[in-house]
Each structure stands twice: as structure tokens, then as C-alpha cells.
Amino acid sequence: MIPGNRDTRDGILFSLPFMIVFALFMVYPLVFGFYISFFKWNILGTPSFLGIQNYVDIMHDEKFWSSLWHTVQFVLMTTPVLIVMGFLMALLATSHSPLKGVMETVFFIPYILSMTVAATLWAWIMQKDFGIINQVIRLMGGEGVSWLTSEKNAMWSISIATYWWTAGFNMVLYTAGIKQISKEVFESATVDGANALQRIIHITIPLVKPTTILCLILQVIASFNVFGQVYVMTGGGPAGSTRVLIQYIYETGFSYFRMGYSAAMSYILFVIIMAISVIQYITLGRRDS
Amino acid sequence: MNARKILARAFEVALILIWLFPLAWMVITSLKYESEVVTRSFTFLPENPTLYNYLHAFSSTYILQWLCNSLAISIVTMIATFILDAPIAYAFAKIRFPGRNILFWIVMAGMMVPFQVLIVPLYLQFNSYGIINTLSSAILPRLAMPIGIFILRQFYEGIPDALEEAAFIDGAGRFRTFARIILPLGKSAATTVIILSFINAWNDFLWPLIAINDSVKYTITVGIANFQGTHGTEYALIMAGAVIASIPELVFFLIFRRKIIDGIAMTGIKG
Numbered sequence: 001m002i003p004g005n006r007d008t009r010d011g012i013l014f015s016l017p018f019m020i021v022f023a024l025f026m027v028y029p030l031v032f033g034f035y036i037s038f039f040k041w042n043i044l045g046t047p048s049f050l051g052i053q054n055y056v057d058i059m060h061d062e063k064f065w066s067s068l069w070h071t072v073q074f075v076l077m078t079t080p081v082l083i084v085m086g087f088l089m090a091l092l093a094t095s096h097s098p099l100k101g102v103m104e105t106v107f108f109i110p111y112i113l114s115m116t117v118a119a120t121l122w123a124w125i126m127q128k129d130f131g132i133i134n135q136v137i138r139l140m141g142g143e144g145v146s147w148l149t150s151e152k153n154a155m156w157s158i159s160i161a162t163y164w165w166t167a168g169f170n171m172v173l174y175t176a177g178i179k180q181i182s183k184e185v186f187e188s189a190t191v192d193g194a195n196a197l198q199r200i201i202h203i204t205i206p207l208v209k210p211t212t213i214l215c216l217i218l219q220v221i222a223s224f225n226v227f228g229q230v231y232v233m234t235g236g237g238p239a240g241s242t243r244v245l246i247q248y249i250y251e252t253g254f255s256y257f258r259m260g261y262s263a264a265m266s267y268i269l270f271v272i273i274m275a276i277s278v279i280q281y282i283t284l285g286r287r288d289s
Numbered sequence: 290m291n292a293r294k295i296l297a298r299a300f301e302v303a304l305i306l307i308w309l310f311p312l313a314w315m316v317i318t319s320l321k322y323e324s325e326v327v328t329r330s331f332t333f334l335p336e337n338p339t340l341y342n343y344l345h346a347f348s349s350t351y352i353l354q355w356l357c358n359s360l361a362i363s364i365v366t367m368i369a370t371f372i373l374d375a376p377i378a379y380a381f382a383k384i385r386f387p388g389r390n391i392l393f394w395i396v397m398a399g400m401m402v403p404f405q406v407l408i409v410p411l412y413l414q415f416n417s418y419g420i421i422n423t424l425s426s427a428i429l430p431r432l433a434m435p436i437g438i439f440i441l442r443q444f445y446e447g448i449p450d451a452l453e454e455a456a457f458i459d460g461a462g463r464f465r466t467f468a469r470i471i472l473p474l475g476k477s478a479a480t481t482v483i484i485l486s487f488i489n490a491w492n493d494f495l496w497p498l499i500a501i502n503d504s505v506k507y508t509i510t511v512g513i514a515n516f517q518g519t520h521g522t523e524y525a526l527i528m529a530g531a532v533i534a535s536i537p538e539l540v541f542f543l544i545f546r547r548k549i550i551d552g553i554a555m556t557g558i559k560g
Contacts, residue, residue, distance in 0.1 A: 010463045011386025014376040021373055025411065025433035026399050033410035092301065099301045106305050108550060112542040114492040116514040117531045121315050123517065124524050132314060135331040164311060169553065176554035225403060228494045232514050246405050253409050254499055263409040270406045
């Protein structure tokens with residue numbers, strides 16, 4: 001220890017401003033939200049203590065289960081496709097093509113738009129009567145499809161808009177992963193007579209595995225948190241068939257003002273996301289090492 | 290050039306065009322009159338291109354105000370994030386103080402918290418402060434997010450201690466060393482943090498939707514999302530609004546393209 005060392009004082013001084021904000025707007029609401037979840041809590045009127053009643057009610061709430069199921073559907077519809085798309089785009093963006101830079105930029109551009117712009121745009125493209133997809137289908141003699149207004153199609157339509165909007169994000173992660181593979185590995189494989197497809201299967205895919213794990217974990221979390229696309233494109237309809245969990249949490253809290261119940265659901269979602277992340281991390285990470 | 294190469298280029302060009310098509314369609318629709326848009330006799334390009342929808346959007350909606358709100362929120366968030374994050378990132382990287390590691394892990398655990406867990410308590414909290422429905426209510430929760438600290442700390446750790454020690458020997462204090470040596474050396478990490486926090490604030494949706502209910506004070510994302518509710522079938526107008534909302538983002542992207550992509554790659558890989 002140097003005499004006159006002020007590390008302790010400096011450490012506290014430099015940390016303090018952020019820690020105050022962090023305590024106020026992260027730690028406090030996190031604890032307060034958990035506390036609220038044990039109450040019947042409306043904006044007006046006095047909160048009354050319920051114990052774990054909110055959690056018990058949620059377990060018997062059909063709307064909660066259907067919203068959770070829709071969310072899981074969305075996760076399953078988007079995650080594998082987005083991982084594969086991101087990887088294929090990254091292959092193009094790291095290829096020898098003179099267009100690789102253009103492709104990287106173009107594939108990434110939708111992600112830079114705010115999600116509500118992307119969703120509004122796709123709601124128009126998929127509009128039943130005048131949207132361009134159905135107009136073209138009709139020009140070719142087919143019949144227009146109810147992209148957003150049929151229970152069968154709506155979630156797929158939202159997924160398609162999501163592919164366009166966010167695949168570029170995964171591409172960026174994969175591009176960085178592929179660039180980290182040393183050139184010699186590819187060169188020696190080429191010398192040994194491996195063709196492009198063999199190089200991708202036997203070198204690129206195994207060596208970008210850490211990126212795949214990362215993409216998978218981030219993508220599952222992001223898809224579980226889906227809300228905006230649904231809010232803009234279908235509003236949860238038709239007949240509640242695309243209502244996702246965050247939307248139900250939002251409506252319960254801010255349309256019906258059942259704050260306690262809403263908070264309890266958000267904690268359940270938190271636990272689900274944490275559990276899935278940890279399981280993915282352990283199972284995928286283990287096999288890797 | 291052999292046939293195979295031509296085929297490959299053609300395929301790539303097709304992909305590029307497909308990917309850009311929705312954007313082009315947004316612009317094309319916005320240049321048509323409403324009557325041309327809502328008709329079954331389909332036209333691809335506008336028969337009489339018009340800027341009417343843009344004028345209409347500016348005069349009959351608050352879109353200009355929403356852009357200003359989003360800009361104000363994003364700029365304040367970006368500056369405040371850096372002012373809060375840089376010192377603590379430096380402390381985590383270079384200052385040996387008791388409790389540092391525990392504090393670091395607590396802050397990093399904050400990255401795991403999904404935002405929707407905070408919406409109800411934050412709303413009640415802000416309601417009791419009386420700041421619901423103000424722009425500051427949209428800004429404050431963003432400042433508690435630790436991603437910037439993570440990026441900056443990573444960078445500051447790579448700065449050799451010898452540089453700092455030389456400054457200490459010359460009699461410079463902590464603050465001076467931080468301001469004169471660490472901050473200038475960490476410029477590239479700082480730009481990354483600033484750009485990412487700007488984009489995240491600009492694209493924020495769920496929280497501004499809840500925190501702000503006065504349509505004049507909407508952010509652009511919330512304003513656009515509610516367009517369909519208020520302007521129903523005026524698709525040309527809605528697309529003009531979408532174009533207006535996208536321009537600042539696209540300009541920002543074209544200026545900082547490399548920085549944005551590298552920033553995402555870095556936070557993704559190292560996060």
C-alpha cells in the first residue's frame with residue numbers, strides 16, 4: 001500500500017453517480033415490483049395484501065397460458081430461421097464476391113429501422129385488399145391470402161416481418177465469428193481438395209459454434225420479449241390468437257390497472273427466460289468444452 | 290467471367306433487390322394519392338407522383354414534434370449514459386477499491402434483467418414523483434442500463450498501467466489522469482457506447498408507450514405505432530410517416546455504418 005493512497009475514496013467517488021441511478025431505477029423497481037406482486041394493487045385505492053394469491057390465480061388463468069403458448073410459438077417460429085438466415089447472410093458477407101460489402105449493408109439496413117416502422121410497413125405489404133403481395137397474387141390469377149386476419153396465418157406473418165427486420169443482427173455476430181477463423185485453416189483444406197460446401201460444413205460451422213450459442217441465447221431472449229410487432233400488426237388478434245405474454249402483461253397493468261397481477265406475471269416471465277438461458281448455457285456450453 | 294460466376298452475381302443481386310424491396314415499396318406508396326393506393330386496379334409506380342402525403346403528415350399529425358421528442362430523448366440519453374458510465378467503468382478497470390468485484394457483478398447482473406419486469410414498479414414510482422408523461426420519464430430508466438460500462442471497462446483494462454503511473458509521478462491526480470489520459474485513449478470505445486445508446490433510446494418502444502400518454506409528447510416509435518389506430522386506411526399517409534420516421538435513422542446509419550456494425554459485433558461477442 002502506497003502511503004496517501006486514495007484508491008478507496010476514488011473508487012467510491014467514480015462509482016457513485018452511476019450506482020445512484022442504478023439503485024434508483026434498476027434495483028429499487030426490481031425489488032418493489034416483486035413486493036407489488038403479492039398485493040391487489042390498483043393505481044387508485046389502497047393496496048391489499050394477497051400473499052401468493054396472484055401467482056395462484058395466474059396458474060388458473062387461461063389467457064395467461066394462451067399468451068405464453070403464443071409466445072413460445074413465436075420463439076419456435078423465429079429462432080431457427082433467424083439463426084440459419086444470419087449464418088447464410090454472413091457467408092455471403094464474408095465471401096469473395098465483389099458485392100459482399102453491399103450485401104452486408106443491405107441485409108443490415110432493416111435492423112436500423114425502428115421496429116414500429118418495420119411492422120407498420122409489413123402490415124401494409126400484407127394488407128388483405130390492397131397490399132402488394134395479394135395484389136400480385138391476384139394479378140397472377142390467385143386468391144388473396146388473409147395474412148394478418150386469419151388465426152392460422154397471423155403469427156407466421158408477424159414472423160416473416162421479424163425475419164426481414166432482425167436477421168441482419170445475427171449476420172453481424174456471425175460475420176465477426178467467421179472473420180476470427182484463421183485463413184490458413186481454409187487454405188489448407190482447399191489444398192487437401194475440400195470444396196466450398198465441405199469447407200462450410202467441416203470448418204466454418206464447427207468453428208463458429210461459440211457464435212451460434214451466443215446467437216441462440218440472445219435470439220431466444222429477444223423472441224420471448226416480442227411485443228411491438230404484434231402490437232402494430234395485429235393488436236393481438238384475430239380473436240386473441242397472437243396475444244403474447246408481454247402484451248397481456250401490458251394490458252393487465254395499463255388497460256385494466258391490475259398492477260399486482262401484472263407484476264406477478266412479469267416475474268414469472270423473468271424466471272422462464274432466466275431458466276431457459278441457464279439451461280441453454282449449460283447444455284450447449286458443456287458439449288463445447 | 291464464367292457462367293457459374295454470372296449465376297452467383299445474379300443470385301446476389303436478386304437477394305439485394307428482394308431485401309430492399311419493402312423499403313422501396315414504402316417510398317413508392319408514400320408518393321401515390323390515397324385513391325390510387327386503395328384500388329384493386331393495381332399500379333406499381335405512382336401515376337401522378339405527389340408529395341401531398343408528406344405535407345399532409347406534417348400538417349395533420351404531430352410527426353415533427355415526435356421527431357423532436359425522440360431526438361431530445363436520444364441525445365440526452367447518449368450524453369448522460371457516457372457521463373455516468375465512463376467513471377465507473379474506469380473505477381472497475383483501474384482502481385483497486387474494496388468491494389469492487391462484488392459491485393461489478395451486481396452491475397453486470399443488471400444486464401440480465403428483462404425490462405418488462407420493471408414496467409409496473411417504474412410506472413408507480415414515476416407516478417408518485419409526478420414525472421409520468423414527461424420526456425424525463427422516458428430517459429431515466431435507460432440510464433441505469435449497464436451495457437456501456439461493460440464495453441468501456443473492457444477497453445480501459447487494455448490501457449497499460451504505465452501510462453497512468455507516469456501521470457501520477459508527474460503529480461497528476463486521479464481525476465486529471467482520467468480526463469487527460471484515459472478518456473482520450475478510450476475515444477473509439479466511447480463512440481461505440483454513445484452510438485449504441487442513441488440507437489437504443491431512439492428505438493425504444495414499450496417504455497415510452499407506457500410512460501407517455503399525451504400524443505404531443507409521443508416518441509416517433511410510439512407515434513408511428515398508433516398511426517394505424519388514428520389514420521386507419523390512409524395507407525399512403527402512413528407510409529409517408531414511416532419514411533419521415535426512417536430518414537434520421539438511415540442518415541445516422543450511413544454516417545456511422547462501420548461503428549454501428551462493429552459495436553454490435555463487439556457487444557455480441559464479448560457479451
